[in-house]
Amino acid sequence: MNKMKLPFIAALSVVAGSLILSGCSNPTAAPAPGASSAAGGTVTVSSADFTESEIIGNLYAEALKDKGYTVETKFRIGSREAYIPALADGSIDLIPDYTGNLLLALDAKADVSSPESIVSALPAALESKKLTMLTPAAAEDKDAVVVTRATADKWSLKSIEDLAAHNDEVVMAGPPEFNKRPVGLPGLEKNYGFVPSKFEPISDGGGPATVKALLDGKVTAANIFTTSTAIPANDLVVLEDPKNNFPAQQVVPVAAADKLDANAVQALDAISAKLSTEELIKLNEQVSGSAKVEPKQAAITWLTEQGLLGN
Amino acid sequence: MINEMLAYFADAANWSGSAGIPARLGEHLWYSLLAVLAAAVIAFPVGVFIGHTGTGRVLLVSASNVLRALPSLGIMTLLVLLMGIGLLPPLAALVLIAIPPILAGVYAGVANVEPSVVDAARAIGMKDSRIILQVELPLALPLILGGLRGAILQVVATATIAAYVNLGGLGRYIFDGLALYDYGEVLVGAVLVTALALVLDGLLALLVKALSPARRAIAR
Numbered sequence: 001m002n003k004m005k006l007p008f009i010a011a012l013s014v015v016a017g018s019l020i021l022s023g024c025s026n027p028t029a030a031p032a033p034g035a036s037s038a039a040g041g042t043v044t045v046s047s048a049d050f051t052e053s054e055i056i057g058n059l060y061a062e063a064l065k066d067k068g069y070t071v072e073t074k075f076r077i078g079s080r081e082a083y084i085p086a087l088a089d090g091s092i093d094l095i096p097d098y099t100g101n102l103l104l105a106l107d108a109k110a111d112v113s114s115p116e117s118i119v120s121a122l123p124a125a126l127e128s129k130k131l132t133m134l135t136p137a138a139a140e141d142k143d144a145v146v147v148t149r150a151t152a153d154k155w156s157l158k159s160i161e162d163l164a165a166h167n168d169e170v171v172m173a174g175p176p177e178f179n180k181r182p183v184g185l186p187g188l189e190k191n192y193g194f195v196p197s198k199f200e201p202i203s204d205g206g207g208p209a210t211v212k213a214l215l216d217g218k219v220t221a222a223n224i225f226t227t228s229t230a231i232p233a234n235d236l237v238v239l240e241d242p243k244n245n246f247p248a249q250q251v252v253p254v255a256a257a258d259k260l261d262a263n264a265v266q267a268l269d270a271i272s273a274k275l276s277t278e279e280l281i282k283l284n285e286q287v288s289g290s291a292k293v294e295p296k297q298a299a300i301t302w303l304t305e306q307g308l309l310g311n
Numbered sequence: 312m313i314n315e316m317l318a319y320f321a322d323a324a325n326w327s328g329s330a331g332i333p334a335r336l337g338e339h340l341w342y343s344l345l346a347v348l349a350a351a352v353i354a355f356p357v358g359v360f361i362g363h364t365g366t367g368r369v370l371l372v373s374a375s376n377v378l379r380a381l382p383s384l385g386i387m388t389l390l391v392l393l394m395g396i397g398l399l400p401p402l403a404a405l406v407l408i409a410i411p412p413i414l415a416g417v418y419a420g421v422a423n424v425e426p427s428v429v430d431a432a433r434a435i436g437m438k439d440s441r442i443i444l445q446v447e448l449p450l451a452l453p454l455i456l457g458g459l460r461g462a463i464l465q466v467v468a469t470a471t472i473a474a475y476v477n478l479g480g481l482g483r484y485i486f487d488g489l490a491l492y493d494y495g496e497v498l499v500g501a502v503l504v505t506a507l508a509l510v511l512d513g514l515l516a517l518l519v520k521a522l523s524p525a526r527r528a529i530a531r
Contacts, residue, residue: 173396173477177490200477202396203486209391209476216395 042070043264046083046092049076051295052141052227055283056096056251058299059275063267064094066309075295080105087256088129094255094268099136100247102126102254115248126254134253134265137272139280141227142249143183144238145172145194151220152237159240163221164194172196173213174223175205183246184223191243196221211236226277229285251275267308274306315495316502330483332503338479339507342470346402347463350409358414362421362451363443371418375411383408384472391476401473408469409462416458420451453523460515467508471500481507 043064047057054075065071074092077083084105086092099118103110106125111117119136126133145160155166163170178184179199188194202210206224214222215234224230226238253268260268279302285291286298293301303309319325326332361367383404390400424447432446448455471482484500487493 175490176487179487180491200396201474201483201487202477203475203490204388209388209396212392213396213477218396 042072043259044072044074044091044093046073046077046086046095047075048080048083048095048097049078051288052280052284053096055287055295055298056275056280058295059271059303060094060096060253060268062296062299062303063271063308064264066303067263067267069264084129084131087131087254090256092256093259094253097133097252097254098141098249099252100142100249102252104247112244112247114244115250118248119250122252127257130257132255132257134255134260135269135272136250136252137275139227139251139275139277140249141225141251141277141280143178143223143246144226144241145188145221146214146224146231146236146238147221148214149235149237152239157237157239159192159242160188160194160245161192161242163239164192166220167193167195168197170194170196170220171198171200171218172221172223173200173202173210173219175203176201178223187245191245227280227284229281229289232281233285251280270308271303274308312494312498315493316498319495319499330479332499335479335481335483336503336507338473339467339470339481339504342398342402342405342473342478342480343463343466346405346466346470347409347413347459349402350406350462350466351413351459353406354410354413355417358417359421359443359448362418363439363447365422368418371414375414378407378411381407383469384475387472387475396476398478401470401476401478404472405466405470409466412458412461412465414458416455416461417451420454420458421447423454424450453519456515456519456522460512460519463515464508464512467511468504471504 045057045061045064047053057073057075061071061073077086077092080097080102083092083095087095099115099122100112103112103118103122103125106129107121110121110125122133145163147157147163151157155162157163172185174184179201180186185194185196185199200213200219202213204210206222206228208230210222210224211228211230211234213219214224214236221239224236230236231238251272253272283298283302286293286301287295300309320332328334357371361371386407387400387404390403394400421443428446428450429442432442437446470480471485473480474482474486481500481504484496484503488496488498488500
């Protein structure tokens with residue numbers, strides 16, 4: 001009989017233990033001991049005014065709440081011109097950003113030729129504004145040249161360089177600025193000798209009208225962001241960019257200097273460690289796709305799936 | 312910003328080629344002309360019918376109010392998603408905003424012809440077709456032209472949306488300028504559209520005045 005009871009008791013204690021643990025992870029419960037005594041118990045998490053940024057902001061906010069911090073959220077406060085000063089003056093404490101564009105915003109002449117050069121130059125550039133960054137995620141939301149699977153197969157395309165062999169046959173769609181920006185067509189010509197026979201400006205930022213033009217065959221290639229849900233949904237092919245024409249844009253938490261303690265940094269690093277471009281596309285799909293999940297709910301679900309809550 | 316705009320206008324390179332100001336003006340006028348013509352072909356017969364017979368007035372008023380309330384850029388974006396990029400989506404959006412003023416002008420002009428004049432025409436043996444062509448339409452001309460003038464003004468001002476997708480026209484300056492934070496170029500587009508609308512409106516005002524029956528009577 002005793003042999004029968006032992007596993008039962010063991011199971012009971014596991015259940016009880018997990019109940020206690022889940023009590024800690026309840027955001028409305030009292031802060032876990034240790035976290036409450038940490039410096040900067042209140043963290044104001046913010047985001048730029050687009051959906052993906054709000055989703056990542058929610059990841060940060062929910063993870064910090066779970067660690068017992070008092071989290072205030074001020075999402076969608078605007079563009080980089082608005083939130084960098086807000087970080088510096090303390091009205092917000094933490095925001096997700098993208099490495100390449102952040103560095104260029106801080107220093108227009110910075111070397112953005114490789115992901116490494118960006119990440120190594122960023123801390124110094126941020127320090128001049130009394131800001132700091134944590135470890136960037138693998139997830140990247142950057143410009144890309146995208147073609148349909150059929151085009152990629154027909155011409156055996158792997159990289160943008162391969163596309164240059166078909167210059168005369170390629171019509172390229174992109175936002176109007178792509179025509180003139182150094183990282184747009186001028187950069188593609190310089191790096192790969194790629195000059196499309198025609199450029200079709202479409203002002204929806206690589207959105208549905210651009211995707212439709214690509215799928216209809218009205219254009220052969222399009223400038224679409226790597227985290228666009230249209231890429232997996234339509235089996236589009238992102239052409240490789242071996243010469244880094246498009247600066248790396250890894251997701252990175254940016255905070256006011258000395259605002260985050262070691263616990264918070266650890267929690268945010270854990271998110272960055274798990275956040276890949278594919279995972280970010282899935283999160284975008286949850287919120288922007290037909291499911292229309294609230295960013296906060298999508299964040300909680302993802303964090304739970306990744307085992308990042310309640311530890 | 313004003314200086315950048317003036318510099319843009321002063322640069323001779325911006326006045327030639329397929330992206331030059333004359334070419335963009337031409338494209339803009341072409342889209343506008345197509346849209347107003349298409350709208351007139353649709354709205355004119357309907358307006359004459361309703362004005363002459365008096366049937367379907369409620370339908371006309373509600374339908375044209377609905378058309379007026381439609382956001383052109385939204386309609387065009389929707390059509391682009393349904394039909395793909397090309398001339399048709401922006402053109403359809405422009406036709407939709409041009410129909411209500413033309414329809415209202417034609418309908419109101421024909422309906423407001425003095426009933427005794429129409430009765431007199433019928434009494435001397437005119438058939439409906441002749442009453443419409445020789446009595447009602449000439450008398451309705453000032454209101455018809457007024458409606459047309461309103462439609463042209465709206466279409467010219469709105470044709471900038473064609474540049475949202477891959478087309479040209481004066482909107483190209485506005486969308487390209489906004490994308491590059493080049494507000495001088497945005498202003499170039501805005502100033503050209505405004506000037507074009509004012510010039511066209513002035514010409515049409517003169518035309519309406521010259522063709523108004525009361526004035527012709529006095530001139531005689």
